[in-house]
Amino acid sequence: MIAFEHSKPSRQERDNADPTVSLGNFPAPLDRGQAWFGLQLSALILLLNRARYNAQTQRKSVTDLTATELMSLRRGVARMMARNNASHGSADYRRSWVYWANMHLHFGDDCAGPIVWVGNGPAFQTFIASNADETATWCRCEHGTDQFLTWHRMYLWYFERVLQEAAGDLSLRLPYWDYETNAGLPAAIGTPTYVDEQGQTVPNPLRVNARQPGLNSGTSSLSSGVTSTAGAMATTSFLAFSTALENTPHGAVHWRHSYAAAAPMV
Numbered sequence: 001m002i003a004f005e006h007s008k009p010s011r012q013e014r015d016n017a018d019p020t021v022s023l024g025n026f027p028a029p030l031d032r033g034q035a036w037f038g039l040q041l042s043a044l045i046l047l048l049n050r051a052r053y054n055a056q057t058q059r060k061s062v063t064d065l066t067a068t069e070l071m072s073l074r075r076g077v078a079r080m081m082a083r084n085n086a087s088h089g090s091a092d093y094r095r096s097w098v099y100w101a102n103m104h105l106h107f108g109d110d111c112a113g114p115i116v117w118v119g120n121g122p123a124f125q126t127f128i129a130s131n132a133d134e135t136a137t138w139c140r141c142e143h144g145t146d147q148f149l150t151w152h153r154m155y156l157w158y159f160e161r162v163l164q165e166a167a168g169d170l171s172l173r174l175p176y177w178d179y180e181t182n183a184g185l186p187a188a189i190g191t192p193t194y195v196d197e198q199g200q201t202v203p204n205p206l207r208v209n210a211r212q213p214g215l216n217s218g219t220s221s222l223s224s225g226v227t228s229t230a231g232a233m234a235t236t237s238f239l240a241f242s243t244a245l246e247n248t249p250h251g252a253v254h255w256r257h258s259y260a261a262a263a264p265m266v
């Protein structure tokens, strides 16, 4: 029997078909068993994706992290920082802390001009792009443009993926510091040491000494004029909102947070 071109042959017809007859590019129809298996597989994939999606839907305040989540965050940050000394041009260097920090605001004569010194703190490192990747990637933040929000959102999303890889934990999410509610630097970030997974007391990778010492030690906090979103929330257009938010709290917190303005290592 010859099946019409677009009709699917029955199982009996396919079993009886001459195996030498080519079906060309017409896809072989699934039998009931294959279809059932396909359905099961699709359901499993959906279920797994949903589980993964659920595990990644919400970022938490750093003050609400479980001990395991905080350990994972520290592990990821420490591993990214350990890659700071990898050779330029290597995959490890492109996944290092300083490489990603330099994407946001790069400190070097080849990009943002000479460093503007702020405060009386210790000297901080400068960075010079040494290859085409770095030149194309560093200092690409959208500041002062209508892409401020979109750029920073995607930057953090990709940064988070690198951090997850470094921590070996795909459920790790970048926590936030809600400085408008609690203007003191959370202790988990400022504390000089912590007990690592081997039970050793080691330097806390979340503490950066280029920050204002009072913030690190918990003796000072940010002022409400620095942290407030009230000005931005009072605006009535997208561009006015974006500009106001970029100034305060985004820019203001960067500058008050550390000696080195938006220091890459912070």
Ligand SMILES: [Cu+2]
Pocket (backbone or CB within 6 Å): 104, 141, 143, 152, 250
């Ligand atoms: Cu920024």
